[in-house]
Amino acid sequence: MIRLLLADDQALVRGALAALLDLEADLTVVAQVGRGDEVVAAARESDADVALLDVEMPGLDGIAAAAALHEELPRCRALIVTTFGRPGYLRRALDAGASGFVVKDTPAEQLADAVRRVHQGLRVVDPELAVATLAVGDSPLTEREREVLGLAERGGTVAQIARAAFLSEGTVRNYLSAAIGKTGARTRAEAVHLARENGWL
Structure with a gap:
């Protein structure tokens, strides 16, 4: 059994x-x-x-x-x-x-x-x-990019994401920019959507 x-x-x-x-x-x-x-x-x-x-x-x-x-x-x-x-x-x-x-x-x-x-x-x-x-194919996102995109999905500002991830605002902007580029998105919201649809988040 x-x-x-x-x-x-x-x-x-x-x-x-x-x-x-x-x-x-x-x-x-x-x-x-x-x-x-x-x-x-x-x-x-x-x-x-x-x-x-x-x-x-x-x-x-x-x-x-x-x-x-x-x-x-x-x-x-x-x-x-x-x-x-x-x-x-x-x-x-x-x-x-x-x-x-x-x-x-x-x-x-x-x-x-x-x-x-x-x-x-x-x-x-x-x-x-x-x-x-x-x-x-494999997810193009690094672990940190996934984390920052996941926080962005909740609708937080860059400052709020930075606080939650213990990062500087500049670093958060860099991760978001990289994630947008890697997903082929035009905006942060679109990057979140594409990452979620592909199961990368």
Whole structure:
């Protein structure tokens, strides 16, 4: 029996996934959480074999939760199951130690098969997303540029971003300018939008 942990901030989605997966004779849902920062503790407590993680959750996002699982409980494999099939998310998830990445509209039998394959130590990736990821390539943004763009996404002024990132205003302007150039955007807002669409943020 493969023991599953479900992590999704939408209770309805968690419930639907649990109901679908519990129909499989060899799968059982042993824990459910609504926050990314609860994943490791829940996986440890429930002795889960595979954690199905949404990307966008409070506390920690699914990619950060996958990294924490990989580091603290490598025996529990992470499978990202998300609405947001963005190329940058796929690459970041795999780099973080996730064993698989599928989108939520995957048919139930394919999702169950993905869980089994991940449990066996195989890597499972949505094929359309894999092609899109190859086409888009790696994120051109440095870690600091990502951080500054992420702060800019919340609508802060340069001074507010500088305070939050512990940087000078001039340095923030330089990072924003570099991010705008690298994304091919014309404005800060457009750079944020493009980075978000590609899963670089």
